[in-house]
Amino acid sequence: MTDPKESKNQKQNKDSRINSYARFSGIAFQMIAIIGLGSYAGVKLDEKFINKYSVFTIICSLASVGIAMYYVIKQVTDFSNKENK
Numbered sequence: 001m002t003d004p005k006e007s008k009n010q011k012q013n014k015d016s017r018i019n020s021y022a023r024f025s026g027i028a029f030q031m032i033a034i035i036g037l038g039s040y041a042g043v044k045l046d047e048k049f050i051n052k053y054s055v056f057t058i059i060c061s062l063a064s065v066g067i068a069m070y071y072v073i074k075q076v077t078d079f080s081n082k083e084n085k
Helices: 003-050 055-082
Strands: none
Touching: 003 055
16 A cells, blocks of 8 residues: 555655746746846947947846846755755
């Protein structure tokens, strides 16, 4: 016969995995939004302040990638620390 505690643990593990997938999928969309907004801001700045090399687009794009990476790393470490407790 199956132990009721085993089936409960399996259900909790499955729910935990689904929650993890949902959380990390959300983080991916937030990362896309941060990079998209940063790049858009750079393009708009380049349209307003015309220059030869699209400096604002390059700077804002790289800065937004850095911010997005920081945000992802922070969220993952917070999640990992929460899981370990």
